[in-house]
Amino acid sequence: MAVVQSVTRAFTILEALRGGPASLSEIARQVQLPISTASRLLATLEHVGAAERLDNANLYRIGTGIVTMATGVDASRSLTALAREELRALAVQSGEAVGLSVTSGYTVHFIAEERADVAVQLRDWVDTRLPMHLVAPGLVALASWSDDALDNYLGRELESRTPNSMTDPTALRARIEKIRETGLAWTCDELEIGISSLSSPLIARTGEVVGGINIHGPTFRFPGSRAKDFEKMVRSSAERINQILA
Amino acid sequence: MAVVQSVTRAFTILEALRGGPASLSEIARQVQLPISTASRLLATLEHVGAAERLDNANLYRIGTGIVTMATGVDASRSLTALAREELRALAVQSGEAVGLSVTSGYTVHFIAEERADVAVQLRDWVDTRLPMHLVAPGLVALASWSDDALDNYLGRELESRTPNSMTDPTALRARIEKIRETGLAWTCDELEIGISSLSSPLIARTGEVVGGINIHGPTFRFPGSRAKDFEKMVRSSAERINQILA
């Protein structure tokens, strides 16, 4: 299969730009091309709208043209769609409801849910935004944050929703330390009495935790005896989704 | 400013792919390149993940690589993110659910939704694809099409979902003519009994209608008395989003 050199190189440059705005020489170094070649390719990318130049500076970044392109992508392959099958499988396997959430600022935003067919169900969390320290996917996200970012989060007034909500910064810090070791968070009766949940992180190509998937349901259906199984399931599901993301 | 021919051509092809999956020869025709050249460029795009080939068929479509690229863009600049604020405002203002959709081939694809806090709500349409002639954003898109394209659409068997679904080509043509004048489409009980909707088009930089935003809800909440207000709201919201797109 014949492949056009210049086009391949152009996309390599685009890939490099994902790391954030960069100058011509930085990019040339990064992709190992002579400056003049990189310059010509960047000019071309700019020309077609795939890259843009920061206002006045000599910095390039990915352009809006790419975003427009992306909206034309068959939607069945958006993150939620890609993940949906996986979520469904996990719901069936666990017999519980399964959620997909993304982190945004200081909140966790649930964007998809799949549920098994059992009588007692929780309410639908899709499209709700919740404080990170009260939900399992929020805790795994916090666990990925730098100390500084974490300090900022914990330094604020922390919302409480049940007597079980944990709002003490020191206690939370210790708990997060544990999560860092296990890569998995449990919550129990912290958001609402009677709800238990466990979550594993979703990790973007950049290494950043962008969200989580979680199994949740009535606390009485989450006894210690099923815990290990649940943990294994949610871990391997997250693993598979991460592979798609990578 | 020197520009690399092959790279420019590659992006032209990518642009052409936005119209939906297409075969090698279709694309070659569309972008006016010799088949062998188009073939080589498509192979390259496939190689870098910017295009992919439909399972077995000889159809290419935009690839996940582009989506991944787009996620590298400052999130505040993605279409849905840009539009979200606007949608939310519109939902609050109208007190109804508000949808954002893009057109793709002969279908309308809902990609985002915001809803007001009212008791009776419709199901979530996000991630569904619907025939253009049954939904308001589809009708405004059709209204922007050339006569030839419209003939093609209307020449096919048109799906019907309720007794109110309009499937007669002549009637649809007349209706679309009206929409062309007003720049706004209403539907009532045509997709599902009890759902009303109105929509204004989203117009890309190229002048092409790429999608629409719409207000929708239970028909009983869409009396004539509110119609004018709704029309004004959806129009000005679309206007603002279009300004962002331009």
Next chain:
DNA sequence: TGCGACTTCCCATCATACGGGAAGTTTCCG
């Protein structure tokens, strides 16, 4: 003022993108 790092532009060179066409495959009709 001079140095270093950077961007832009030019131009000779030849690697490489190009496109016609052959060969193979599928689709569509009569």
Next chain:
DNA sequence: CGGAAACTTCCCGTATGATGGGAAGTCGCA
């Protein structure tokens, strides 16, 4: 079933156009 039409894939000779070294210009800094 047969044969034409339309399509995809592959090959290869040609010359176009991508390439990269380097000069010239710019900026910041000491």
